[in-house]
Amino acid sequence: MSLKKFVPVLALSVSALLASAAQAAETLSIAATPVPHAELLEFVKPALAKEGVNLDIKVFTDYVQPNQQVADGHIDANFFQHKPYLDTFNKEHKTDLVSVAVVHVEPFGAYSTKIKKLDELKEGALVAIPNDPSNGARALLLLQQAGVLTLKDPSNILATSRDVDQNPKKLKFKELEAATLPRVLADVDIALINTNYALEAGLNPTKDALAIEGADSPYANLIAVAAKSKDDPRVAKLIKALHSEEVKAFIADKYKGSIVPAF
Template sequence: MKRLIMLLALAMFVLSGCSDNAESTPEEKKQVDLKVASLIPPMTDILEIAKPLMKEEGINLEIVVLGDNIQPNNALANKEVDANFFQHKPFMEQYNESNGTELVRVEPIYHAIFGAYSKKYKTMDELPEGATIAIPNDQINLARSLVMFADQGIIKLKDGVGLKATQADIVENVKNYKFKEVDLLMLARMMDDADLVTLYPSYAEPLGLKPSKDAVITENVNSTFAISLVARKDNAKSEAIQLLAEKMTGPEVKKFLEENFADTSLPAFD
């Protein structure tokens, strides 16, 4: 009888222990991993701000920093990452057209003020005839540069060419400027060699240059060119991507841009 009582007591103890363990370790929400490719600040800074906010929602945001402006779209198209954050919509559309892909803009995040800078000259009037102007060599940013100069009356382009403009579309160049096409990431290195260089603020900033006070000319802010969060057609409306878009347009990001990049990167959201 004593043996039976001891066995019953032991069984009750084991069951009690199992019950306690079950109560002390509630089922955890499954964590979701989200990979986003990017390039440089403030793009990477914005993602870093979003990272802990996403963590609170059970989403592990992994920021994949790549070395040029081709890799992020290739990685996204090949499903190596879930989204990217480095480009404006026309650049994305050009990639889709060239590669038969279906990348889509999820959310515009900030306006990068595009401008032209010089170590030698303060105004376009000072720029001599035949001066060399360095511009990006990819189709969209090349056209964007030419349109900026055309809008300022520095050159004239064929009617209606818009963002398909190339140097062949220049119909008037009174001062015979020579436009030198250079890889976007290499343009900053042209400051010593060219008379004028077109730069995004993220590449001008490390040189101590700000569009508001250092640019010879700047482009008008245009929502078409807002640096945006981009995903694929098949995942753009997923809960994780939509949540990331929400966090990247939240008050934390807006405050960060206003306090740290007010001269170069304007929020594209309210």
């Protein structure tokens, strides 16, 4: 064979191999909130590609659709929530989503543009908390930890404002969609905000929070799938990628304590 004929054949062979590799790659779709979940997924995407998994990241800004889309079979997995929220969602929506791995903890925080310390709260101050049961309770538990109030059951992870036992400053509670809380900071005395939404709003949990959970928080963020998909090999590869030392280093470098690994 002449060199002129050999080069096109070689190029064709390489193209065929690349096309074959692309066809062999399996796609895993995953719903995530923007920060830090989608950022962590983008970080591991190249590693997954080497393992034959094309990670298709779908970004959502609410806490309902990521679960509903997985439950309906439109998306394979999601990454945005903790176990108490998942359990509550399953119960309320009669879904069978399961946790397959925990990835990180986002310490929940209390923020304000009006005061510098929680003991500066005035009587009758307005406090904004998430309106979903698990995160609303998480907010109240943090306020209890900070000595602002006490609950009838100090360990109730589904407590509501009706479960407040002692409220010496007669705080008033306003329940709002979690995603909107950073936007109402100027309208309330304090707001209890999930770290992903705090980060999106430019808040630094380690510097700006008046009170914040410790790294031992039980509210670790997790990967969730439909029960039938818990042994999916694509999901196993995703978990392996997220539980790497490279991800630990990325979290430490990028978030500087605002989130901490849970693996």
